[in-house]
Amino acid sequence: MGYQAKLRVWRGDDDGGALQDYSVEVNEGEVVLDIIHRLQQTQTPDLAVRWNCKAGKCGSCSAEINGRPRLMCMTRMSTFAENEVITVTPMRTFPVIRDLVNDVSFNFEKAREIPSFRPPKDLQPGEYRMQQEDVNRSQEFRKCIECFLCQNVCHVIRDHEDNKKAFAGPRFLMRMAELDMHPLDTHPNRAEEVQDEHGLGYCNITKCCTEVCPEHIKITDNALIPMKERVADRKYDPVVWLGNKLFRRQ
Ligand code: SF4
Numbered sequence: 001m002g003y004q005a006k007l008r009v010w011r012g013d014d015d016g017g018a019l020q021d022y023s024v025e026v027n028e029g030e031v032v033l034d035i036i037h038r039l040q041q042t043q044t045p046d047l048a049v050r051w052n053c054k055a056g057k058c059g060s061c062s063a064e065i066n067g068r069p070r071l072m073c074m075t076r077m078s079t080f081a082e083n084e085v086i087t088v089t090p091m092r093t094f095p096v097i098r099d100l101v102n103d104v105s106f107n108f109e110k111a112r113e114i115p116s117f118r119p120p121k122d123l124q125p126g127e128y129r130m131q132q133e134d135v136n137r138s139q140e141f142r143k144c145i146e147c148f149l150c151q152n153v154c155h156v157i158r159d160h161e162d163n164k165k166a167f168a169g170p171r172f173l174m175r176m177a178e179l180d181m182h183p184l185d186t187h188p189n190r191a192e193e194v195q196d197e198h199g200l201g202y203c204n205i206t207k208c209c210t211e212v213c214p215e216h217i218k219i220t221d222n223a224l225i226p227m228k229e230r231v232a233d234r235k236y237d238p239v240v241w242l243g244n245k246l247f248r249r250q
């Protein structure tokens, strides 16, 4: 049975905007993105919204629904009461282009700053050999769909614009952890760099990033905390420090 949902959507651009109320039809089995599309089709043809797959795999439809960072295509309308006001706003941490569309170029800049995987010079593609355990460890991190909800929710940059320069954010700290754990990576001082140049020290393991990840990646437990331990070992344990100086991975 259909009903009319009370929708409150942020409309505006980088110069400012406001929440506007709408009443939109909802049918059984629909998700928030369906309702936003129906609003666009029937009342607000100029409403800007970004999406691609409608299957939780492209990472395009990130927004805040009742203040919680979520994918619009993976949020069922049945999770809300029929008389509840559902507020949809763009992600708060990134600038707005228009309506529900953010400018997420901050994330692409951070991605470019990460030194890429550096395999041993004498190995050709096809000659890489790894333990299954090592493969499994990085497999979890490779599920990332780059929705940037974790980046959006992290208080280090959500509330402090001035931290953005020095802090890569959970998605990219996780990427650096993945590379540092890779048995064939020969980058000599990734752990030092992630601490000194990409702001791992700002993270105080609140786990908010893990809570919003639609891929259920254990960002904090499996990437950030192990990375902090590796940094502590390499930077502050005198025995490990000396060993690294003498027998650094080639
Ligand atoms: S655990 Fe660290 S990276 Fe994740 S949200 Fe908290 S402070 Fe940010």
Ligand code: SF4
Binding pocket: 143, 144, 145, 146, 147, 148, 149, 150, 151, 171, 209, 212, 213, 214, 215, 216, 217, 219
């Ligand atoms: S780690 Fe999770 S929340 Fe962060 S960008 Fe990837 S999929 Fe999105």
Ligand code: FES
Binding pocket: 051, 052, 053, 054, 055, 056, 057, 058, 059, 060, 061, 062, 071, 072, 073, 074
């Ligand atoms: S539209 Fe692709 S993740 Fe939502």
